Amino acid sequence: MAKGTVEVDKLRCKGCSICVEVCPQKVLNLSKEPNPKGYYYARQADPDNCTGCAMCALMCPDVAIRIWRQASGN
Amino acid sequence: MKKYLLKGNEAIAEAAVRAGCRLFFGYPITPSTEIIEYMAKHLPAVNGTFVQAESEVSAINMCFGAAGAGVRVMTASSSPGISLMQEGLSYIAANELPVVVVNIVRAGPGLGGLGPSQADYFQATKGGGHGDYRLIVLAPSTVQELVNLTQDAFDLADLYRNPVMIMADGILGQMMEPVVFQERETRQLPAKDWATTGAEGRPRNTITSYSLQNEIGEANCLRWEAKYRSIAAAEQRWEQYMTDDAAYLMVAYGTTARIAKAAVQMARKEGIKVGLLRPITLWPFPVDGFKSLQGQIKGYLSVELSAGQMIEDVRLATNCSAPVHLCNRQGGMVPAPEEVLERFKEVFPAAAAAV
Amino acid sequence: MKEVFKRTGALTDAPFHYCPGCTHGIIHRLVAENLEELNLLGKAIGVTPVGCAGFCQQYFNIDMQGAAHGRAPAVATGIKRALPDRFVFTYQGDGDLASIGIAEVMHAAARGENITTIFVNNAIYGMTGGQMAPTTLPGQKTSTSPFGREPSVAGYPLDMPKIIAQIQGAAYVASVSVDSPKNVLQAKKAIRQAFEYQLAGRGFTFVSVLSTCPTNWGMSPVKALEWLRENMMKNYTLGVLKDAAAQ
Ligand SMILES: Cc1ncc(C[n+]2csc(CCOP(=O)(O)OP(=O)(O)O)c2C)c(N)n1
Numbered sequence: 001m002a003k004g005t006v007e008v009d010k011l012r013c014k015g016c017s018i019c020v021e022v023c024p025q026k027v028l029n030l031s032k033e034p035n036p037k038g039y040y041y042a043r044q045a046d047p048d049n050c051t052g053c054a055m056c057a058l059m060c061p062d063v064a065i066r067i068w069r070q071a072s073g074n
Numbered sequence: 075m076k077k078y079l080l081k082g083n084e085a086i087a088e089a090a091v092r093a094g095c096r097l098f099f100g101y102p103i104t105p106s107t108e109i110i111e112y113m114a115k116h117l118p119a120v121n122g123t124f125v126q127a128e129s130e131v132s133a134i135n136m137c138f139g140a141a142g143a144g145v146r147v148m149t150a151s152s153s154p155g156i157s158l159m160q161e162g163l164s165y166i167a168a169n170e171l172p173v174v175v176v177n178i179v180r181a182g183p184g185l186g187g188l189g190p191s192q193a194d195y196f197q198a199t200k201g202g203g204h205g206d207y208r209l210i211v212l213a214p215s216t217v218q219e220l221v222n223l224t225q226d227a228f229d230l231a232d233l234y235r236n237p238v239m240i241m242a243d244g245i246l247g248q249m250m251e252p253v254v255f256q257e258r259e260t261r262q263l264p265a266k267d268w269a270t271t272g273a274e275g276r277p278r279n280t281i282t283s284y285s286l287q288n289e290i291g292e293a294n295c296l297r298w299e300a301k302y303r304s305i306a307a308a309e310q311r312w313e314q315y316m317t318d319d320a321a322y323l324m325v326a327y328g329t330t331a332r333i334a335k336a337a338v339q340m341a342r343k344e345g346i347k348v349g350l351l352r353p354i355t356l357w358p359f360p361v362d363g364f365k366s367l368q369g370q371i372k373g374y375l376s377v378e379l380s381a382g383q384m385i386e387d388v389r390l391a392t393n394c395s396a397p398v399h400l401c402n403r404q405g406g407m408v409p410a411p412e413e414v415l416e417r418f419k420e421v422f423p424a425a426a427a428a429v
Numbered sequence: 430m431k432e433v434f435k436r437t438g439a440l441t442d443a444p445f446h447y448c449p450g451c452t453h454g455i456i457h458r459l460v461a462e463n464l465e466e467l468n469l470l471g472k473a474i475g476v477t478p479v480g481c482a483g484f485c486q487q488y489f490n491i492d493m494q495g496a497a498h499g500r501a502p503a504v505a506t507g508i509k510r511a512l513p514d515r516f517v518f519t520y521q522g523d524g525d526l527a528s529i530g531i532a533e534v535m536h537a538a539a540r541g542e543n544i545t546t547i548f549v550n551n552a553i554y555g556m557t558g559g560q561m562a563p564t565t566l567p568g569q570k571t572s573t574s575p576f577g578r579e580p581s582v583a584g585y586p587l588d589m590p591k592i593i594a595q596i597q598g599a600a601y602v603a604s605v606s607v608d609s610p611k612n613v614l615q616a617k618k619a620i621r622q623a624f625e626y627q628l629a630g631r632g633f634t635f636v637s638v639l640s641t642c643p644t645n646w647g648m649s650p651v652k653a654l655e656w657l658r659e660n661m662m663k664n665y666t667l668g669v670l671k672d673a674a675a676q
């Protein structure tokens with residue numbers, strides 16, 4: 001069970017792929033289908049590995065990422 | 075009522091303080107400097123702030139910020155400094171901010187000279203900076219009028235959300251005349267609910283003139299145009315002197331209006347039927363004043379300290395219904411009343427012959 | 430699960446118009462989060478530049494004024510002098526601040542104007558399509574230095590935070606980068622410090638943020654971050670260059 005969850009706002013995402021590269025766990029990749037603006041948006045490819053470290057969100061230039069993490073002690 | 079003997083420049087500054095101007099940003103330049111010196115000395119006592127800016131470019135942009143924050147603000151300069159302010163004035167007009175700017179005009183172009191001049195007429199009345207916009211331009215011709223029009227300037231700026239320029243020259247700025255500061259009836263002015271004061275308790279405000287959508291650009295231009303038209307309809311001001319039976323008209327503002335008035339008096343002694351129309355607002359130009367006299371006037375003499383700038387507006391205002399001639403001096407030189415009368419007789423020989 | 434990262438309410442819902450991967454967006458977030466965390470949304474007035482950030486009135490949930498090119502520090506001075514108890518900042522690019530507006534920022538610093546300037550240095554004119562900026566590095570190709578910036582013709586880059594740090598009226602000057610998560614956190618802290626100093630009335634505060642322009646650098650967003658690290662971060666002084674309170 002993953003410690004974290006990423007949600008990418010696919011309408012805001014411009015597919016710059018900074019999050020894909022910066023994620024230490026390689027959780028994200030780009031979609032095969034474009035969003036309405038024509039961008040191949042980021043999405044979770046390997047959700048189980050997400051630690052909720054938020055590195056992707058810290059680097060997202062479009063503030064399109066939300067992160068949840070399991071409460072510590074769980 | 076208490077009378078004060080004040081220099082023109084000081085009178086402007088004191089009138090501004092009494093009109094509630096609490097912020098002043100300026101950069102020294104002769105012959106306007108007494109205004110900024112007066113503000114530096116007197117604003118602190120009324121909890122106001124004076125900042126000596128690093129340039130006129132900055133001074134006008136500081137005015138932009140302060141006006142945007144909803145406070146009465148003024149700057150003063152002279153021709154070369156006013157040139158540097160043109161960018162800021164264009165932005166202030168576009169953002170519809172109330173700012174009062176004083177131009178104590180000196181001779182140009184270039185660094186020019188310190189002598190009196192009216193050669194900034196085009197710059198002041200036709201826009202000056204980029205884009206279609208207008209300043210309301212007030213042209214006092216006595217120290218008392220410097221006081222009254224300075225106070226009016228703040229009201230007009232607030233009422234129309236538009237920059238207002240007071241145009242004078244070094245003669246008026248240095249001239250000492252007794253003035254009174256009348257209690258003024260307060261004009262009903264719109265609330266500045268558009269100001270950026272921090273969005274606490276209301277939707278946020280933005281002040282910006284930038285749009286990449288041409289449709290929005292055009293809508294803005296149409297809105298401004300309508301505003302300028304309403305100002306032109308409501309705010310023309312002029313003085314008529316000995317015009318009731320006048321067959322000829324001198325046209326002059328500010329310093330030259332004083333001289334032209336003396337020339338009219340001399341002409342009248344000789345029996346020449348000439349009057350004076352003195353524009354008090356240079357923009358809007360008092361076309362209504364000309365219209366009211368058009369049928370009776372056989373010729374106009376525009377008396378100016380320039381190569382002939384206002385003369386174009388006189389021609390437009392009169393539809394060239396009668397000849398319009400120029401009497402001018404330049405580069406800081408001023409004509410004597412005798413010179414004006416001589417020129418008048420030269421261009422309108424029939425006027426003198428009719429006596 | 431607990432939400433640990435969400436979009437700050439100090440940003441409006443409007444999607445940024447910036448190019449994909451442009452780090453203007455990260456810097457916007459850092460400014461916005463600090464505004465929110467310091468409870469400044471009701472009392473802040475931001476002044477925007479001319480440049481790619483010229484539309485950012487749309488993005489910050491606060492009162493904003495749009496200045497002419499380079500004039501933001503003068504406009505901010507007018508606002509601050511009118512309303513000394515409000516929080517006032519400028520957000521400016523390197524063409525805006527270090528070229529056409531260098532007088533305005535230097536003198537705002539010299540006056541110790543109690544405002545904060547966020548300086549976004551991407552070594553190029555983004556908005557106008559990639560011309561040389563005063564911050565363009567020697568050898569860097571731009572559309573007006575097509576053979577690479579040649580110092581004998583086009584001079585040398587200006588290291589603005591280093592220059593501003595010399596000025597007595599500057600209370601806090603930091604130079605940061607947004608090339609990595611660690612540095613992004615650092616950048617946020619620097620902006621926070623600057624904002625707090627303004628709130629404490631200490632004087633002029635300045636945070637320079639090294640930023641990317643993938644479009645005009647002609648690189649992918651990820652490559653641009655690498656170029657930033659390898660070139661800009663090596664040419665520009667980083668760190669807290671002045672902290673009047675600590676001195
Ligand atoms: C007086 C004036 N000169 C030139 C311009 C054109 N212009 C617009 S943005 C810009 C440069 C912006 O570059 P920078 O400040 O580095 O910001 P960026 O777009 O890279 O974020 C220029 C020269 C202008 N708008 N006004």
Ligand code: SF4
Binds near residue numbers: 481
């Ligand atoms: S041109 Fe450059 S600075 Fe401007 S939005 Fe695009 S990437 Fe960002």
